[in-house]
Amino acid sequence: MEQITVVGAGSWGTALAIVLADNGHRVKLWGHRPELINEINSTRRNEKYLPGIDLPENIVGYSDFEESLKDVKTVILAVPTKAIREVLKDIIKVIKERVTFVHVSKGIEPDTLLRISEIIEEEVPSQLLRDIVVLSGPSHAEEVSQRHITTVTSSSKNMKAAEYIQDLFINQNFRVYTNPDIIGVEIGGALKNIIALAAGITDGLGYGDNAKAALITRGLAEIARLGSKMGGNPLTFSGLTGIGDLIVTCTSVHSRNWRAGNLLGKGHNLDEVLENMGMVVEGVRTTKAAYQLAQKYHVKMPITEALYEVLFNGKSPKEAVDSLMARVKTHEMEDLVNIMENR
Numbered sequence: 626m627e628q629i630t631v632v633g634a635g636s637w638g639t640a641l642a643i644v645l646a647d648n649g650h651r652v653k654l655w656g657h658r659p660e661l662i663n664e665i666n667s668t669r670r671n672e673k674y675l676p677g678i679d680l681p682e683n684i685v686g687y688s689d690f691e692e693s694l695k696d697v698k699t700v701i702l703a704v705p706t707k708a709i710r711e712v713l714k715d716i717i718k719v720i721k722e723r724v725t726f727v728h729v730s731k732g733i734e735p736d737t738l739l740r741i742s743e744i745i746e747e748e749v750p751s752q753l754l755r756d757i758v759v760l761s762g763p764s765h766a767e768e769v770s771q772r773h774i775t776t777v778t779s780s781s782k783n784m785k786a787a788e789y790i791q792d793l794f795i796n797q798n799f800r801v802y803t804n805p806d807i808i809g810v811e812i813g814g815a816l817k818n819i820i821a822l823a824a825g826i827t828d829g830l831g832y833g834d835n836a837k838a839a840l841i842t843r844g845l846a847e848i849a850r851l852g853s854k855m856g857g858n859p860l861t862f863s864g865l866t867g868i869g870d871l872i873v874t875c876t877s878v879h880s881r882n883w884r885a886g887n888l889l890g891k892g893h894n895l896d897e898v899l900e901n902m903g904m905v906v907e908g909v910r911t912t913k914a915a916y917q918l919a920q921k922y923h924v925k926m927p928i929t930e931a932l933y934e935v936l937f938n939g940k941s942p943k944e945a946v947d948s949l950m951a952r953v954k955t956h957e958m959e960d961l962v963n964i965m966e967n968r
């Protein structure tokens with residue numbers, strides 16, 4: 626049994642701590658708010674993020690960073706994308722030996738346009754870095770914490786490291802696959818949030834299941850188009866971290882991205898929506914990053930571009946949908962033909 630530190634005591638960090646604790650590991654769950662950590666240790670609950678869920682005894686909350694990282698060889702990074710750099714800068718001040726970093730965040734950094742594994746490479750000096758693994762897939766924290774059946778993918782450039790993380794997490798309710806395509810896994814996980822926001826918008830506007838199916842399918846086409854240009858394997862986008870995560874995020878009321886989109890579609894403004902959500906809505910910043918990536922790689926991403934106009938340029942959701950539908954007619958499979966020809 627291992628000692629593992631989970632950095633980030635929000636919904637996903639706490640849910641993953643439960644999976645590890647169920648597997649018998651000793652889990653140190655670090656959070657930056659001492660009052661939340663006190664609540665975790667004294668009540669065995671994290672009511673804000675996972676209401677009603679009892680935490681196993683082998684999860685111990687820490688607000689002291691140095692203490693939480695003492696003698697640990699595996700660190701799970703479970704903070705929002707925008708906090709990753711800041712947290713890494715703090716981690717490298719206190720760790721003494723090489724660590725395997727497992728990141729579970731679904732985003733791309735705007736402006737630098739880096740994936741999270743690239744941010745880790747940039748921030749962590751090689752003498753402190755053993756491996757980087759990403760754990761991603763269709764997995765709402767609310768369901769994982771109730772031990773509902775879930776499947777995810779562990780990905781790394783080093784397949785031994787991906788398999789090691791697979792072994793740490795896998796159990797009867799939480800099945801972990803491996804995939805060496807870290808680019809495809811990270812891009813699929815990050816970009817599905819854009820499509821989930823858009824799906825929330827069309828639901829909020831009162832469109833039906835046909836619109837949802839269209840968004841999932843055409844969303845997947847633009848994710849795969851960009852992701853394969855960036856070096857991802859096109860097949861990864863038909864896997865758990867591609868279509869799998871798109872389906873769960875676009876169709877579930879658990880999704881914060883879908884819920885935020887739904888409120889936008891109903892006429893609320895972005896600041897108001899984000900303030901009321903109280904949890905991270907990764908798709909907003911990722912829309913900006915993907916919009917920039919589409920320009921950099923000269924890839925057509927009409928849904929992303931339409932959402933960018935709504936989020937950052939004040940276009941109304943209805944106008945954005947209308948302009949998507951009024952685009953020049955095209956061949957459905959053009960994208961796939963291009964992907965296959967470009968490989």
Ligand SMILES: NC(=O)C1=CN([C@@H]2O[C@H](COP(=O)(O)OP(=O)(O)OC[C@H]3O[C@@H](n4cnc5c(N)ncnc54)[C@H](OP(=O)(O)O)[C@@H]3O)[C@@H](O)[C@H]2O)C=CC1
Pocket residue numbers: 633634635636637638656657658674703704705706708711712729730731732764765766767903904905907
């Ligand atoms: N929730 C889910 O079902 C899943 C989430 N993910 C991904 O996991 C990542 C984390 O999301 P999730 O746990 O859901 O988000 P939440 O909003 O539920 O929790 C985020 C946590 O990170 C903390 N945090 C925010 N900024 C900082 C910072 N600068 N330093 C330290 N801690 C910080 C928050 O603290 P505070 O309480 O102060 O805000 C909070 O505890 C996201 O990238 C998300 O896409 C992936 C799969 C499933």
Ligand SMILES: O=C(CO)COP(=O)(O)O
Pocket residue numbers: 731762763764765766818821870873874879880881882883905906907
């Ligand atoms: O990534 C997730 C499910 O796989 C969670 O999605 P949200 O961040 O939209 O809640």
